[in-house]
Amino acid sequence: MSGLHVNVDPADVGIDAHRLSRIDDVFNGYVERRQLAGWLATVSRGGELVYAGKGGHADREADKPMADDTIFRIYSMTKPITSIAAMMLYEEGKFDLNDPAGKWIDALKEPRVYVSGAPNNPVTRPATEPVRIWHLLSHMAGLTYGFTYMHNVDAIYRLKGYDWGAPKGSTLASAVDDWCTSPLVFNPGEAWNYSYATDVIGRLVEIWSGQTLDQFFSERIFTPLKMYDTAFWASEEKHDRVAQLYVPVKGEAVAFGDLGKGAFHRPGWFSGGGGLVSTAHDYNRFLTMLLRGGELDGVRLVSPRTLSLMTENQLPGGGDLSDTARDSFSETDMEGVGFGLGFAVLLDRGKNRSAAANGLFTWGGAASTSFWVDPVEDLTVTFFTQLLPSSTYPVRRLLQRSVYQAIVE
Numbered sequence: 001m002s003g004l005h006v007n008v009d010p011a012d013v014g015i016d017a018h019r020l021s022r023i024d025d026v027f028n029g030y031v032e033r034r035q036l037a038g039w040l041a042t043v044s045r046g047g048e049l050v051y052a053g054k055g056g057h058a059d060r061e062a063d064k065p066m067a068d069d070t071i072f073r074i075y076s077m078t079k080p081i082t083s084i085a086a087m088m089l090y091e092e093g094k095f096d097l098n099d100p101a102g103k104w105i106d107a108l109k110e111p112r113v114y115v116s117g118a119p120n121n122p123v124t125r126p127a128t129e130p131v132r133i134w135h136l137l138s139h140m141a142g143l144t145y146g147f148t149y150m151h152n153v154d155a156i157y158r159l160k161g162y163d164w165g166a167p168k169g170s171t172l173a174s175a176v177d178d179w180c181t182s183p184l185v186f187n188p189g190e191a192w193n194y195s196y197a198t199d200v201i202g203r204l205v206e207i208w209s210g211q212t213l214d215q216f217f218s219e220r221i222f223t224p225l226k227m228y229d230t231a232f233w234a235s236e237e238k239h240d241r242v243a244q245l246y247v248p249v250k251g252e253a254v255a256f257g258d259l260g261k262g263a264f265h266r267p268g269w270f271s272g273g274g275g276l277v278s279t280a281h282d283y284n285r286f287l288t289m290l291l292r293g294g295e296l297d298g299v300r301l302v303s304p305r306t307l308s309l310m311t312e313n314q315l316p317g318g319g320d321l322s323d324t325a326r327d328s329f330s331e332t333d334m335e336g337v338g339f340g341l342g343f344a345v346l347l348d349r350g351k352n353r354s355a356a357a358n359g360l361f362t363w364g365g366a367a368s369t370s371f372w373v374d375p376v377e378d379l380t381v382t383f384f385t386q387l388l389p390s391s392t393y394p395v396r397r398l399l400q401r402s403v404y405q406a407i408v409e
Contacts, residue, residue, distance in 0.1 A: 003068040004042060004052035004281055013045040014409025023402045024053050027395070031056035034252045035393060036368075037244065038066035040384040042280050043403055045377070047288045052280070059244040061255050068280065071234050071242045072384045073263050075274040075365035076331055079198040081286065082272035083137055083342025085205045085216055087302050087310060094208040097137075097341075100130035104207050105200065107180035113142065114183035119155035124183040131180075133204070135188045136197040137341040138314040142184030143195035150327045156182045162196075164259070172213070172269040176203045185326060192315060192324040192339060194331075202272020213270040224299040225289060227282035232275045233266050242277065243386045245367060253387055260386070274366065280384055283371065287380040290361075290373050311361045313338030313345050320347055331364035331390060333397070355404035370396045377407065 010017040023041055030036040038056030042049060054066040090097065102109035108131050112124040127142070135141040144150075146157035147164050160178045161167030170178075179196050186193070202213045209216050214232050222230050234242050245260030246253040263277050289296040293304035302310075315324045321334035321344070332344040336352030339345065343361035346352060357376035364370035368387045373380050383399050 004049060004284075006049050006052055008045075008048040008050050010045075010050045010406075013048065013050055014407060015043070015045060015050055016406050016408045017051075019406035019408075020051050020403070021053075022406070023051070023399065024055065026398050026402055027053075028055045030393065030395075035248070036385050036387055036395075037246055037253050037255075038385065040066055040068075040070065040280050041399060042284055042380075042382045044284060044288065044291075044380045047291055047378075047380075049284065057244075058241075059255075060253075061244065064240075066243075067241070069229070069241055070384070071229060071238060071263070071277050071279055072369060072386060073243075073245065073260060073365070073367055074276050074278045074283065074369050075367055077278070077283065077363060077365040077369055077371060078272060078274050078276040080290075080342050080363055081217065081221065081276065082198050082202050082205065082213075083310065084290075084301055085213075085221060085272075086133075086137065086201050086208075087306050087341070088220065089205060089208045091302060091306055095133055095204075097132070097134040099133050101133055101136060101141075101200065101204070102130055104204055105176060105180055107177045111142070111180070111188070112183050113187055114151075114153050114185060117152070119152050119159055122152065122156065122183055127184060128187045129189065131184075131188045133201075134314065134341065136201050136204075137310075138339055139192050139194055139197050140189050140314065141195065141197045141200075142186045142188055142190070142193065143179055143197045143200070144185050144193055145195055145329075148194070148329050150329075151185055153183055153185050166268070168268075170268060172199070172203050172206065172271075175269060176200050189316070191326045192321060193326045193328045196273055198342075199271055199273040202270065205272065213272055217276075221286075221301065222282075224301075225282075225285045225296060227278070227285050230276060230278040230282045232270050232277075234263055234277050239264055243384075246387045248387065248392050256388070259388070280382055283382055284380065287371055287373055287382065291375065291378070291380050310341040311343055311345055311359070312340050313347055314340055318347075320351070329391075331366075331370070332362055354400060356400060364390055364396060366390055368392065368395055370399070372400070379403070379407075
């Protein structure tokens with residue numbers, strides 16, 4: 001267990017501490033209005049923590065204040081970790097990004113695309129090309145999520161038991177089979193749709209490595225990076241550190257503990273798309289590794305060249321998500337934002353109306369958590385709370401504005 005130690009004067013790295021304190025004003029306002037139970041944010045420059053702010057409660061009903069070592073459900077902030085795991089194996093020669101996933105996933109050997117018809121009797125046709133590994137990493141495979149309610153293929157997933165949860169007794173292998181025997185929303189590489197694709201990547205990590213996903217993460221990423229509080233569930237001795245989960249009801253954050261119970265016990269299968277819990281300290285270790293080109297404290301996970309590829313836009317014609325996404329939910333803005341191999345990437349700060357630098361890469365989680373890495377400004381930022389869904393309030397843009405207005409050099 002490690003806390004958050006600010007030992008660098010913000011002024012020494014070109015940040016105005018007084019202006020940075022506006023983060024507190026913004027998010028404590030959300031707490032006072034009971035829109036959030038609590039929050040925690042960090043800002044680092046040059047890999048050094050210059051700000052760690054927090055307010056409110058980790059669990060308002062239990063009168064438990066937000067703490068540096070609070071454990072959060074990070075949901076889709078799991079995805080970048082899974083993507084890094086895959087690219088570690090890419091560097092070891094386990095696959096090529098152009099390889100068809102059907103080499104390892106039988107259900108993807110002859111993918112079919114939805115054409116028409118009811119969810120229980122769809123009309124399909126063969127896909128024009130295979131689902132390739134890079135399609136999965138970039139959410140361009142044509143898979144979807146059951147909870148999005150935007151397409152008949154979503155409904156097919158729900159018929160198989162995948163909405164916010166999964167069928168009892170399912171395994172990662174059986175879940176992948178269920179998704180991949182469903183028709184695709186579009187031809188691979190044709191468009192972007194947020195999906196279970198990163199969970200399929202998690203299954204491929206198991207196949208390529210010969211380890212379960214939790215074993216690979218623990219041995220190859222978390223232990224080397226000293227991310228000791230990051231796992232697919234919080235062990236019993238850490239239960240009192242896990243934040244309560246909330247949903248908005250008439251403008252107020254209301255506890256919804258039942259949905260968050262999964263954080264307290266070993267899951268039936270390991271979701272590389274959304275299964276991890278973590279702390280601000282741990283996720284900052286991961287982000288500092290990314291900022292430093294794949295290495296931290298003598299531990300290298302990937303090469304700078306591999307990370308550069310992961311943060312390069314993969315969307316058709318170099319377009320952004322507003323051009324390419326198919327009626328899709330996303331954990332980022334779409335205007336001026338592209339997508340690489342596991343990260344959204346800022347392409348056009350003017351179109352996005354952002355003070356950040358082009359090349360920033362980012363993602364977020366369903367409970368309103370988020371992060372970004374800005375290599376131009378040498379910056380990493382995290383935000384943690386536990387409010388579902390992440391689209392409830394514009395906390396990510398508010399945080400971004402509050403951080404960049406404080407940078408004076």
